[in-house]
Every structure is written in C-alpha cells, then in structure tokens.
Amino acid sequence: MKIGVLALQGAFREHRQMLEKLGVEVTEVRLPQHLAGLDGLVIPGGESTTMGKLMMDYDLKDPIQQFYQDGGAIFGTCAGAIMLATEIEGQPKHIQGKQPSLELMDITVARNAFGRQVDSFKEPLNIQGLDSTFDAVFIRAPGITHVGKDVEVLCEHQGQVVLARSGRLMAASFHPELTKDARVHELFLKTCVKA
Numbered sequence: 001m002k003i004g005v006l007a008l009q010g011a012f013r014e015h016r017q018m019l020e021k022l023g024v025e026v027t028e029v030r031l032p033q034h035l036a037g038l039d040g041l042v043i044p045g046g047e048s049t050t051m052g053k054l055m056m057d058y059d060l061k062d063p064i065q066q067f068y069q070d071g072g073a074i075f076g077t078c079a080g081a082i083m084l085a086t087e088i089e090g091q092p093k094h095i096q097g098k099q100p101s102l103e104l105m106d107i108t109v110a111r112n113a114f115g116r117q118v119d120s121f122k123e124p125l126n127i128q129g130l131d132s133t134f135d136a137v138f139i140r141a142p143g144i145t146h147v148g149k150d151v152e153v154l155c156e157h158q159g160q161v162v163l164a165r166s167g168r169l170m171a172a173s174f175h176p177e178l179t180k181d182a183r184v185h186e187l188f189l190k191t192c193v194k195a
C-alpha cells in the first residue's frame with residue numbers, strides 16, 4: 001500500500017512516521033504528480049487558511065478532487081478535516097469569499113470549537129471499532145457540527161462529533177499522529193482499498 005501525506009504545511013512528518021511504522025510506503029505530496037499511484041492521502045493538522053492558500057498556489061485542488069473521484073481515500077486531521085468539509089464556520093474576516101478547501105465531505109466544521117491554543121488538551125476517547133479508549137490530542141481543534149446522511153459518526157466529545165467517516169473519506173478533530181497509538185491510522189488504511 002502507498003499513502004501520500006500532503007506536505008505543504010503542518011504536522012506531516014509525524015503522520016509519515018506513524019504510517020511507516022505500520023509498514024506503509026509513504027510519499028510526501030507537494031505537487032500534483034506526487035499523487036500518482038497512491039491508494040490514500042493524509043491531510044495533516046496545521047493551519048487551514050495557510051494550507052488552503054498553498055493548495056491553490058500549487059494547483060493541487062483539482063488533482064486531489066480527481067484523486068478522490070478515481071477511487072483514492074482521504075483522511076483529514078484537524079486542519080485537514082477543515083480542508084475536507086463542504087461547510088466551514090468561523091473563517092477569518094480578512095479572507096474574501098470562502099476559505100479555500102476541497103469541499104469533498106458532507107460535514108460542517110467549526111474552526112477552533114474547543115478554544116484557543118492554550119486550551120489544547122489530551123482526552124481518552126471511545127471510538128467506534130476500537131476495543132479500548134484512544135488518547136487524543138486536541139490543538140485548537142475544530143468540531144464537526146453537522147454531518148450529512150451518508151456520514152458515520154465514529155466518536156463524539158463534549159457534544160461535538162470529533163471523528164467521522166463517509167465511504168473513503170475520514171475526518172478527525174484531533175491529532176492521531178501525536179500519540180504512539182496507531183489504531184486510528186489503521187482504521188483509515190482499511191478504507192484505502194481501491195474499488
């Protein structure tokens with residue numbers, strides 16, 4: 001299996017290390033041609049307005065959407081979840097129009113729903129499909145405030161959805177790459193088998 005990690009900005013190295021630990025071949029994606037031959041793509045946490053701007057500057061939006069249409073799977077964590085969402089709440093006022101995102105997953109995401117950087121926290125979560133709790137790190141995390149009818153809720157915390165899946169798309173509010181526990185990445189790898 002070959003997985004790409006979008007490496008424009010943010011915590012892409014940690015995802016790379018986690019996936020390599022699981023025996024996966026990993027490619028850092030910075031240009032459209034880096035998507036060739038991948039089964040899945042991870043969009044890391046970071047800062048979604050910066051990542052969105054870089055995605056547009058590097059002409060990656062259409063190729064990533066095409067990658068998904070062609071059967072690729074995508075996992076967005078934290079800022080990456082914002083990048084996947086069809087609707088974003090709380091975008092900064094200085095951005096005119098809609099903050100750039102991929103608009104692939106039928107979810108509404110509220111930016112910074114769990115407070116500011118100083119309010120970052122670690123929390124044991126009960127995640128559907130895992131037989132014990134998962135210690136999740138939240139850093140200026142978004143909350144998933146609405147899910148479409150084809151979206152499965154895999155975990156909720158403080159009344160908000162924090163892990164969701166829709167076919168080959170997965171979105172997490174937290175940072176599963178910042179722990180030693182690889183089980184959330186394993187859940188994603190199960191969705192990466194091309195039809």
Ligand SMILES: NC(=O)CC[C@H](N)C(=O)O
Nearest residue numbers: 045046047048078079140
């Ligand atoms: N850790 C993160 O990825 C934070 C996301 C950030 N708050 C944003 O809106 O882009």
